[in-house]
Amino acid sequence: MAQGLIEVERKFVPGPDTEERLQELGGTLEHRITFRDTYYDTSELSLMRSDHWLRQRQGSGWELKCPGIAGISGPHNEYVEFTSESAIVAQLFELLGAEEPEIAGVAAVLAPLKLQEVASFITTRSSWKLALSGAHEQEPLLRVDLDSTDFGYAVGEVEVMVHEKAEVPAALEKIFSFSRMLGVPAQEKAPAKLLVYLQRFRPLDYQRLLEANGSSEATGDFTS
Numbered sequence: 433m434a435q436g437l438i439e440v441e442r443k444f445v446p447g448p449d450t451e452e453r454l455q456e457l458g459g460t461l462e463h464r465i466t467f468r469d470t471y472y473d474t475s476e477l478s479l480m481r482s483d484h485w486l487r488q489r490q491g492s493g494w495e496l497k498c499p500g501i502a503g504i505s506g507p508h509n510e511y512v513e514f515t516s517e518s519a520i521v522a523q524l525f526e527l528l529g530a531e532e533p534e535i536a537g538v539a540a541v542l543a544p545l546k547l548q549e550v551a552s553f554i555t556t557r558s559s560w561k562l563a564l565s566g567a568h569e570q571e572p573l574l575r576v577d578l579d580s581t582d583f584g585y586a587v588g589e590v591e592v593m594v595h596e597k598a599e600v601p602a603a604l605e606k607i608f609s610f611s612r613m614l615g616v617p618a619q620e621k622a623p624a625k626l627l628v629y630l631q632r633f634r635p636l637d638y639q640r641l642l643e644a645n646g647s648s649e650a651t652g653d654f655t656s
């Protein structure tokens with residue numbers, strides 16, 4: 433499998449004091465940016481139903497998130513992120529069971545793989561970088577993104593990117609201890625922007641996803 437970075441993250445509900453608290457904790461604002469994300473899938477949602485997420489992000493290009501190997505459970509997510517088009521194309525052909533072409537970019541394989549747009553929305557993001565006291569220079573950085581969307585949903589995430597599976601437990605420890613300092617309730621789970629978008633604007637697709645996800649089915653909702 434082509435190599436990708438592992439994203440370990442925990443989402444939370446930001447409050448009016450979150451930015452102030454980030455500053456108190458030594459966070460520095462890296463940038464505020466606005467971008468559009470457009471997600472693609474087959475009409476049966478073959479990718480999303482198997483927890484794979486293909487999108488084109490304005491200013492960044494194509495990205496595919498694939499589920500990390502199941503490890504520690506809890507209110508966090510772990511995904512392998514592919515950003516090279518050749519790696520994404522290889523993954524898509526493997527997932528959708530078709531024969532891979534010699535060379536093609538992602539845009540060129542959308543139609544043959546019957547991938548179409550399922551969601552498109554704009555996010556305004558402030559990105560914060562945290563240098564925790566006692567952390568070594570080589571340690572991966574803790575980042576916090578505060579997002580608000582053009583459909584009125586806001587969500588925060590505390591994130592660490594790592595290269596190896598073995599680094600995930602330490603990343604999680606960092607994420608949880610920083611979330612506590614930020615005042616995030618221990619079991620709080622905030623839904624992904626895309627899931628809220630689907631619930632609001634494509635309820636049938638959202639229902640399909642719920643049906644494919646056993647654990648969420650039990651609670652009756654992805655977003656609760």
Ligand SMILES: Cc1ncc(C[n+]2csc(CCOP(=O)(O)OP(=O)(O)OP(=O)(O)O)c2C)c(N)n1
Nearest residue numbers: 469483485497509511589623624625626627654655
């Ligand atoms: C309950 C539940 N939540 C999330 C998921 C996974 N999931 C849903 S949509 C989705 C794709 C969007 O990922 P997300 O991290 O929410 O997007 P964003 O923060 O904009 O991207 P970044 O800039 O961090 O790369 C995933 C992985 C799931 N399977 N189940």
Ligand SMILES: [Mg+2]
Nearest residue numbers: 439441589591
């Ligand atoms: Mg994220």
